[in-house]
Amino acid sequence: AQSVSQHNHHVILSEAASLELGCNYSYGGTVNLFWYVQYPGQHLQLLLKYFSGDPLVKGIKGFEAEFIKSKFSFNLRKPSVQWSDTAEYFCAVPNNDMRFGAGTRLTVKP
Amino acid sequence: GAGVSQSPSNKVTEKGKDVELRCDPISGHTALYWYRQSLGQGLEFLIYFQGNSAPDKSGLPSDRFSAERTGGSVSTLTIQRTQQEDSAVYLCASRQDRGNYGYTFGSGTRLTVV
Numbered sequence: 532a533q534s535v536s537q538h539n540h541h542v543i544l545s546e547a548a549s550l551e552l553g554c555n556y557s558y559g560g561t562v563n564l565f566w567y568v569q570y571p572g573q574h575l576q577l578l579l580k581y582f583s584g585d586p587l588v589k590g591i592k593g594f595e596a597e598f599i600k601s602k603f604s605f606n607l608r609k610p611s612v613q614w615s616d617t618a619e620y621f622c623a624v625p626n627n628d629m630r631f632g633a634g635t636r637l638t639v640k641p
Numbered sequence: 642g643a644g645v646s647q648s649p650s651n652k653v654t655e656k657g658k659d660v661e662l663r664c665d666p667i668s669g670h671t672a673l674y675w676y677r678q679s680l681g682q683g684l685e686f687l688i689y690f691q692g693n694s695a696p697d698k699s700g701l702p703s704d705r706f707s708a709e710r711t712g713g714s715v716s717t718l719t720i721q722r723t724q725q726e727d728s729a730v731y732l733c734a735s736r737q738d739r740g741n742y743g744y745t746f747g748s749g750t751r752l753t754v755v
Contacts, residue, residue: 574644629734630686631676631686
């Protein structure tokens with residue numbers, strides 16, 4: 532079964548800093564990949580998804596992720612973070628269910 | 642309903658007691674999932690219901706955990722003889738059909754076992 536791993540457990544940035552959160556997936560075949568976000572006290576929400584085509588995927592709120600097959604990676608990026616981006620971010624890959632990484636907590640200092 | 646509804650939102654129980662957590666999925670969503678979110682552990686898959694098929698129970702951590710889905714709609718997750726390590730947020734999600742990855746998550750039930 533496919534799986535994903537996230538190695539950054541907690542990232543602390545100042546506002547306007549650039550963000551990159553790592554996600555690596557386990558399977559070399561056809562792969563669909565997702566990033567979800569959970570703001571404090573809120574539901575998990577879909578941030579962006581990759582199915583095929585352009586490996587650079589644009590999501591909501593200025594986030595993007597790049598699918599790099601040779602590196603088995605799907606890192607999440609944002610050029611300039613805001614305090615409101617403070618949340619937990621999960622990379623995920625579907626099997627019959629959605630399998631999530633351990634999550635990365637992002638704290639943005641105002 | 643408009644979203645996935647879970648109840649109760651918070652539950653404190655004594656070690657050894659049984660608890661039932663409820664999930665009301667979005668009407669018409671055939672797939673329903675239970676996940677557990679523990680501090681520092683991310684999201685752990687528990688069980689998956691798809692239509693009338695037999696559920697995928699491969700994520701249930703022990704035989705104290707069980708779930709059912711009645712009439713293809715409401716689901717109940719039951720934890721028997723609760724232990725402190727069962728303390729977590731239990732999340733339910735539903736999805737429209739097999740080919741649609743548009744999961745909608747509920748707000749979860751925070752279970753604390755004391």
